[in-house]
Amino acid sequence: MKDCTKEMGGYLKRLFPINRSITGDGNRKTLKILQEIIPLKVVEYPSGQQVYDWTIPKEWNIKDAWIKNSKGEKVIDFQVSNLHVVSYSTPIHKKISFEELKGNLHYLENIPEAIPYRTSYYNESWGFCVSYKQYQELFQEGEEYEIRIDSKLSNGGLSIGEILIKGKSKKEYLISCYICHPSMANDSLSGVITTAFIAKELLKIQDTLEHSYRVVFVPETIGAIAYSSKNEKEMKSIDNGLVVTTCGGLGDFGYKQSWEEGNFINRMIEDVFNENNVMFLTYPFDIHGSDERQYSSQGFRINCTTISKDRYYEYDYYHTSLDNLDFVKEESLNKALNLYLQLINKMDKNIVYKNLYPNCEVMLSKHDLYPKTGGAILPNSDISALDIILWVLYYCDGRIDLYEISKKLNVNMCLIYKETKRLENKKILERV
Numbered sequence: 001m002k003d004c005t006k007e008m009g010g011y012l013k014r015l016f017p018i019n020r021s022i023t024g025d026g027n028r029k030t031l032k033i034l035q036e037i038i039p040l041k042v043v044e045y046p047s048g049q050q051v052y053d054w055t056i057p058k059e060w061n062i063k064d065a066w067i068k069n070s071k072g073e074k075v076i077d078f079q080v081s082n083l084h085v086v087s088y089s090t091p092i093h094k095k096i097s098f099e100e101l102k103g104n105l106h107y108l109e110n111i112p113e114a115i116p117y118r119t120s121y122y123n124e125s126w127g128f129c130v131s132y133k134q135y136q137e138l139f140q141e142g143e144e145y146e147i148r149i150d151s152k153l154s155n156g157g158l159s160i161g162e163i164l165i166k167g168k169s170k171k172e173y174l175i176s177c178y179i180c181h182p183s184m185a186n187d188s189l190s191g192v193i194t195t196a197f198i199a200k201e202l203l204k205i206q207d208t209l210e211h212s213y214r215v216v217f218v219p220e221t222i223g224a225i226a227y228s229s230k231n232e233k234e235m236k237s238i239d240n241g242l243v244v245t246t247c248g249g250l251g252d253f254g255y256k257q258s259w260e261e262g263n264f265i266n267r268m269i270e271d272v273f274n275e276n277n278v279m280f281l282t283y284p285f286d287i288h289g290s291d292e293r294q295y296s297s298q299g300f301r302i303n304c305t306t307i308s309k310d311r312y313y314e315y316d317y318y319h320t321s322l323d324n325l326d327f328v329k330e331e332s333l334n335k336a337l338n339l340y341l342q343l344i345n346k347m348d349k350n351i352v353y354k355n356l357y358p359n360c361e362v363m364l365s366k367h368d369l370y371p372k373t374g375g376a377i378l379p380n381s382d383i384s385a386l387d388i389i390l391w392v393l394y395y396c397d398g399r400i401d402l403y404e405i406s407k408k409l410n411v412n413m414c415l416i417y418k419e420t421k422r423l424e425n426k427k428i429l430e431r432v
Contacts, residue, residue, distance in 0.1 A: 038163055075134070075139075
């Protein structure tokens with residue numbers, strides 16, 4: 001069990017205040033901080049570039065924003081909460097009546113203390129987000145207000161971070177998270193920090209990894225689309241992946257299944273939960289959600305899954321200012337990290353082998369895999385190393401993976417992996 005609690009908590013506090021969106025300096029600052037944890041490569045995709053049916057938008061940056069009442073007092077201040085401004089708001093500075101202003105104010109009556117998170121990425125407009133309590137107490141009919149949004153939309157770039165952790169095989173797994181949300185801790189900062197620490201731990205054991213791992217930090221939707229477009233060949237060769245998000249809340253653990261319900265990655269997650277005595281919720285795959293929508297699209301069909309702790313859509317504070325550092329705990333992040341690492345350990349060992357001696361049995365004694373004295377071996381209920389070898393040779397036909405074999409034998413996958421490595425080293429099995 002890895003204990004990265006304190007370190008993850010430190011990065012949570014540092015990254016939380018940064019104003020992020022689908023583009024902009026906040027994303028670059030975030031990626032630069034993550035480079036302290038792992039050697040991320042940062043790539044920029046220029047505004048106006050076509051990526052499938054989408055166009056990379058203009059870059060958005062904001063310095064300040066506020067609303068002043070008729071007395072000149074700031075009643076809403078971007079410096080207090082970056083959620084006060086609708087993301088991608090166009091610049092504006094004018095005096096305005098309440099009647100004109102109120103159509104551009106967003107609030108939640110059902111959670112009166114919360115500032116909602118709203119965006120306007122592809123529709124040039126402006127707006128402010130306030131709590132319903134602020135709306136009731138600070139605004140009134142007939143009042144005049146001065147508003148200012150000191151923002152800029154310009155030709156710039158969309159920033160992504162990537163690292164390819166190479167294992168023994170070129171066959172890759174995908175690990176993806178999104179970096180586009182401002183000050184909300186569970187959605188999506190919990191996933192960003194957990195992904196960075198997953199990569200950090202994988203780098204420590206890189207020499208032992210059976211597979212390679214493509215780890216990406218992208219703005220949600222447009223970033224995943226742009227990355228898939230720019231790395232189409234590589235992405236189309238990936239079969240399985242993880243989309244890491246909303247894994248640090250106070251509620252229950254759960255997981256969203258990949259698009260193929262019977263895929264091994266779903267069963268592996270349930271194994272990890274059960275092995276840790278963690279009660280969990282199961283969310284079937286659907287077309288709503290995060291970047292698994294892009295990675296599982298017809299052109300790629302990557303089976304992506306997500307381990308969550310208070311999943312997006314499911315908790316009251318979702319997309320509000322109450323998704324804060326009181327809601328997300330560093331202990332939850334560390335627990336999610338360890339669950340993901342245990343899952344990846346299983347994924348990494350899940351290899352398909354082909355028996356190079358398919359015609360009748362291998363002469364095990366010739367390869368020093370059989371007892372020196374015969375005649376005393378009888379089948380019994382306790383499966384032995386020899387039994388595992390015999391079953392592995394029986395099943396490894398180039399189509400069935402080790403996880404499926406472990407389920408057929410009801411044997412821990414690590415034991416199956418250990419014996420298959422012996423057979424591979426003796427050139428009896430060949431990796432497919």
